[in-house]
Amino acid sequence: MQQAARSIRVPRKLQRSTCRLFHNSSSLGSSNPSGRTTSFGFKTVPEESKESLVKGVFDSVASKYDLMNDASSLGVHRLWKDSLIDTLKPGRKGPLRCIDVAGGTGDIALRILDHARENYADRETTVEIVDINAQMLKEGFTRFKKTMYHNTPQVSFHEGNAQELPPSQFKDDSYDLYTITFGIRNCTSIPAVLREAYRVLKPGATFACLEFSKVNNPLLSTLYDQYSFTVIPLLGTILAGDRDSYQYLVESIRKFPSQPEFAQMIRDAGFSTGGDFDGGAWTDLWGGIASIHTGVKV
Amino acid sequence: MSPACGSCRGIRGWGKVSNNTTVALGSSSSPGSLFYSINRKLHSAHSSTRPQPSYPGHIPLTPFENTFLAAGSALMSLIDTRRADMVAACGETTAGSTLVKLRDIVLESPEGRRILKERPRINSQTLDMEKLRSLPENTFGRAYIGWLDACKVTPDSREPVHYIDDPELAYVMQRYRETHDFYHALFGFKVSALPELALKAFEFTNLGFPMTALSLGASLRLKPPQRARLWTEFVPWALRCGSHARCLLTVYWEERWEQDLDEMKRELGVWDPPAGITIPRPSRIASL
Numbered sequence: 001m002q003q004a005a006r007s008i009r010v011p012r013k014l015q016r017s018t019c020r021l022f023h024n025s026s027s028l029g030s031s032n033p034s035g036r037t038t039s040f041g042f043k044t045v046p047e048e049s050k051e052s053l054v055k056g057v058f059d060s061v062a063s064k065y066d067l068m069n070d071a072s073s074l075g076v077h078r079l080w081k082d083s084l085i086d087t088l089k090p091g092r093k094g095p096l097r098c099i100d101v102a103g104g105t106g107d108i109a110l111r112i113l114d115h116a117r118e119n120y121a122d123r124e125t126t127v128e129i130v131d132i133n134a135q136m137l138k139e140g141f142t143r144f145k146k147t148m149y150h151n152t153p154q155v156s157f158h159e160g161n162a163q164e165l166p167p168s169q170f171k172d173d174s175y176d177l178y179t180i181t182f183g184i185r186n187c188t189s190i191p192a193v194l195r196e197a198y199r200v201l202k203p204g205a206t207f208a209c210l211e212f213s214k215v216n217n218p219l220l221s222t223l224y225d226q227y228s229f230t231v232i233p234l235l236g237t238i239l240a241g242d243r244d245s246y247q248y249l250v251e252s253i254r255k256f257p258s259q260p261e262f263a264q265m266i267r268d269a270g271f272s273t274g275g276d277f278d279g280g281a282w283t284d285l286w287g288g289i290a291s292i293h294t295g296v297k298v
Numbered sequence: 299m300s301p302a303c304g305s306c307r308g309i310r311g312w313g314k315v316s317n318n319t320t321v322a323l324g325s326s327s328s329p330g331s332l333f334y335s336i337n338r339k340l341h342s343a344h345s346s347t348r349p350q351p352s353y354p355g356h357i358p359l360t361p362f363e364n365t366f367l368a369a370g371s372a373l374m375s376l377i378d379t380r381r382a383d384m385v386a387a388c389g390e391t392t393a394g395s396t397l398v399k400l401r402d403i404v405l406e407s408p409e410g411r412r413i414l415k416e417r418p419r420i421n422s423q424t425l426d427m428e429k430l431r432s433l434p435e436n437t438f439g440r441a442y443i444g445w446l447d448a449c450k451v452t453p454d455s456r457e458p459v460h461y462i463d464d465p466e467l468a469y470v471m472q473r474y475r476e477t478h479d480f481y482h483a484l485f486g487f488k489v490s491a492l493p494e495l496a497l498k499a500f501e502f503t504n505l506g507f508p509m510t511a512l513s514l515g516a517s518l519r520l521k522p523p524q525r526a527r528l529w530t531e532f533v534p535w536a537l538r539c540g541s542h543a544r545c546l547l548t549v550y551w552e553e554r555w556e557q558d559l560d561e562m563k564r565e566l567g568v569w570d571p572p573a574g575i576t577i578p579r580p581s582r583i584a585s586l
Contacts, residue, residue: 230360230362230363230366231366234363234366234367234370235370237367237370237371237383237387238367238370238371238374238384238387239374241381241383241384243357
């Protein structure tokens with residue numbers, strides 16, 4: 001039935017801009033000022049263009065982001081995020097000033113505030129949600145309007161780049177908790193993000209990152225790969241009308257460093273972590289499909 | 299009588315009329331799909347078992363993926379009827395042997411052979427709208443442009459074919475999608491739900507795509523009086539007219555702009571549907 005489809009037969013503008021960015025990146029290879037390249041999924045692109053390519057992806061997926069998370073992980077992402085909050089227990093030692101980076105749609109911020117409120121009757125903890133993508137922030141803002149935190153100082157939304165948080169707005173040594181969930185693999189330079197995290201955290205404060213990681217069990221890994229490369233792009237096609245963005249997302253998971261490598265990068269930024277084993281610097285969830293990395297600024 | 303195209307010719311082998319060169323279907327495929335097919339080649343071992351795309355925009359699917367997408371797109375088309383891309387995907391994943399039958403029927407007619415050889419495309423670049431507007435009132439070309447204006451649609455933005463593996467069959471599918479509007483113009487069907495479903499019923503009997511039959515399931519979304527009219531008035535018309543008519547994919551519409559509309563209907567073996575879902579014929583209004 002294409003009756004109403006005719007009036008909106010023009011493909012979604014956002015998707016077209018994503019596609020245009022994808023297409024342009026292949027011609028950008030000839031003009032590459034710094035000469036440095038980075039990965040964009042399985043593709044190699046000039047470093048300068050990754051940010052805009054990722055922006056295109058998230059502009060496109062923003063409106064269906066939460067739906068796709070639920071569909072592609074069969075709701076399991078909620079368990080992982082709950083696990084992260086249980087590990088951190090925000091509010092246990094008093095109100096915290098938190099910064100949730102790449103926090104767009106507000107999943108983690110909401111959990112932090114709810115945990116503090118429900119378990120410790122803490123209404124002083126604040127979360128500043130920072131995201132490079134305005135569309136994702138808009139989704140987060142809309143979600144928070146349905147909660148009791150809307151129009152309170154407990155939550156605020158900021159457009160910003162995790163690699164270069166404006167120092168006037170995000171001062172040195174000012175946060176008790178820095179979280180970044182399923183966002184760091186989309187950044188062009190992970191060390192830059194970690195350096196900024198180190199800068200804005202107070203001494204003694206915690207850095208926590210929940211991210212997709214390497215699955216070591218070969219059987220689980222095979223099943224997981226099959227599922228990722230077969231089902232998830234199709235779910236993207238069916239639910240969001242966008243196969244390419246979800247293809248990028250599953251590919252970017254494979255390009256992310258393994259647990260020990262990422263733990264070393266966290267240490268290189270100046271953090272102190274646990275040992276290089278599961279339960280130390282990181283905690284694997286569901287066999288390593290996701291992993292929580294933590295570090296403390298000394 | 300076979301449901302497809304009026305007479306049962308069976309699948310006579312024209313041999314492998316395969317086209318190994320990549321087809322210029324990319325002219326209207328989105329750059330995103332182009333990126334995707336380039337990207338496929340840069341892949342790591344993860345999907346090395348997946349075959350390479352055979353034309354720009356081609357997304358090869360494994361049998362499991364095909365079934366998954368068929369079911370998912372059918373469901374999604376029912377849930378959100380504005381998702382033209384899902385209707386398209388459903389059509390492609392459920393086509394099966396229909397395209398082979400249709401391609402063979404097209405090859406059997408001289409006009410059809412010309413279509414397959416020249417592979418014309420229909421979009422606002424290939425159509426000369428001004429010339430069509432200048433044609434006399436009772437011609438097919440004028441009726442088409444009149445229909446476009448009346449229903450406020452453009453010939454652009456048809457979803458390109460992605461999931462058909464053979465490039466020639468993919469063209470046949472693309473041709474079906476692009477000529478769908480000509481079927482609208484031929485009968486003067488409006489673009490709301492009821493006329494679209496009536497046309498889908500016609501297409502099922504004339505062309506045979508399983509998706510067109512499946513789409514009649516969407517009649518559940520119609521209001522009961524409309525649903526009753528669909529099944530009692532328009533589906534019987536569609537069944538009789540569709541099977542009587544010659545296979546409309548063999549029609550080279552672009553050669554027939556100047557043809558008189560009534561004469562064209564007689565030649566193709568079609569007649570007007572029951573009243574109520576068509577736009578008024580300009581010539582009839584002019585003569586009032």
